[in-house]
Amino acid sequence: MRIALLQMTSGIDPAVNAATLTSGIAQAAAGGASMLFTPEMSGLIDRDRDRGAGNITTEDSDPVLAAVRAAAAEHRLWVHLGSLAVRREDGKLANRGFVIDDRGAIRARYDKLHLFDVDLPTGESWRESASYGAGDSASVVETPAGTLGLSICYDLRFADLYRALSDAGATLLAVPAAFTRPTGAAHWHILLRARAIEAGAYVIAAAQTGVHEDGRATFGHSLVIDPWGEVILDMGEEAGLGFAEIDLARVADVRGRIPVLSHRRSIPAVKVAR
Helix, strand or coil: CEEEEEEECCCCCHHHHHHHHHHHHHHHHHCCCCEEECCCCCCCCCCCHHHHHCCCCCHHHCHHHHHHHHHHHHHCCEEEEEEEEEECCCCCEEEEEEEECCCCCEEEEEECCCCCEEECCCCCEEEHHHCECCCCCCCEEEECCEEEEECCHHHHHCHHHHHHHHHCCCCEEECCECCEHHHHHHHHHHHHHHHHHHHCCEEEECEEEEECCCCCEEECCCEEECCCCCEEEECCCCCEEEEEECCHHHHHHHHHHCCHHHHCCCCCCCCCCC
């Protein structure tokens, strides 16, 4: 099964980002892919909250989502739209991913569970929870590439989520991201390979890259990692489209050799010695 990843440098204009996405869908289909994966915040990256707020709508009104659904149907391609910022009924925003089938229907949604609130040694400070509400459930969905478990960016640091996804049948784990350069250089490859090895599953991580219009810089290096932890695609730092082959027999082979899923146990209460 051939998949495609779109590595983006999303900006402050949703229309421009939508054009990049629809072009990527056409190119992925022409390249023989059955499914395309895009990064976190594919439709808008803008840390100016006042300016960005004017471009964030409800899911039903989102022009980027509508454009991607139409392009998926036109080119008969499944799309994992890594995430969009959408407005919830309670006034908060959601960092929401979508799985869209080859008829343009939404098959699954996932709101990011873990919000990125950090102060980095570089002086960068991020407070995702100032605007966004956390999700309240995990999600898996059947796709042509396999059973896909959904996550977003900072979720990567919380192994329990991926245990739950693989326990629910996931053979592929999606990690769309907009990793900062300092954290990306230190942890991106290591954590993604660990998640693949722990679950005996493919990890597909489409990423933002480069210097964005709002001034932030992201790490790039969209990756596909096989269940043994081997990197089979690393897109480096250039925006564009990449392709990889997924073989679900590889999942069965790795899980047969090291059957970690069947060996998992509930962890008993921790005894604290003093």
